[in-house]
Amino acid sequence: MDTPLREPTFLILTALAAAPLHGYGLIREVAALSDGRVTLRPGTLYGALDRLVDAGLVDVDGEEVVDGRLRRYYRLSPAGEATLSAETERLRRNVAAATERLRNRATDPGTPRRAAGTGTPRLAGGAA
Amino acid sequence: MDTPLREPTFLILTALAAAPLHGYGLIREVAALSDGRVTLRPGTLYGALDRLVDAGLVDVDGEEVVDGRLRRYYRLSPAGEATLSAETERLRRNVAAATERLRNRATDPGTPRRAAGTGTPRLAGGAA
DNA sequence: TTCTATATAACGGGCACCGGAATACCTTCG
């Protein structure tokens, strides 16, 4: 879990940052906050939740029985909040780096040809 | 490749957005633009490059022989630029969503207990 | 010569995510 979070996991933590939710509710919340772009599958969701609970980023917030159906609530732990903060910062930096390079590209006179590499090119192989 | 990009791949495209680079140069460029947080392994780098070339997001920009060593340059293709733009936008939205929820959290009187779920809770199971 | 830096190739393994199916209960509709 020290690996950078993938999108589904990141969105699960983000959804839980607002309020505790149960699994099925998370599917809808994640769909909502991603404008319908991400639809969690059961396998992805519950697999991720199990991992997050194991890692201590999410706590089980209690269970309810509603209309005979079990409903298990999950809550973002302090560690989960810290992880989400750190991940968000990481993404923010990546976004900033990519945005800057893309912007320079748009204003530049075409794609620059060849960067200053490590060593000094001596022999041009030419076309691939 | 229609999967959201993972961080190494995203950073490779970001590095190539500035200028064409060869594999080993990418390792250093990615380390630089991520403030040393991400150190690409050869397996990760060349695996990703092969996939990106296959997907048409990156083109081989020619080869040089420098000091007897082969040096193959890679260049971001128009499709790669479009993909990087779209990915950056996606990340930007995720960052915005997470940032908003984290900020509300900081100003709220503690973590809210239980959200309005889908149905109406009728029977509280209580403690986990 | 041996070590270090440059540079690419190849291989095995892990883990998260995907996709679907199973299970179970309740409500709604024909």
Next chain:
DNA sequence: CGAAGGTATTCCGGTGCCCGTTATATAGAA
């Protein structure tokens, strides 16, 4: 009354990206 559909969780097989390491090759430094 029976069928269909939404709610909610569990399980399982498959895939792909990434990891980590090792191998290969050359040039320059110690």
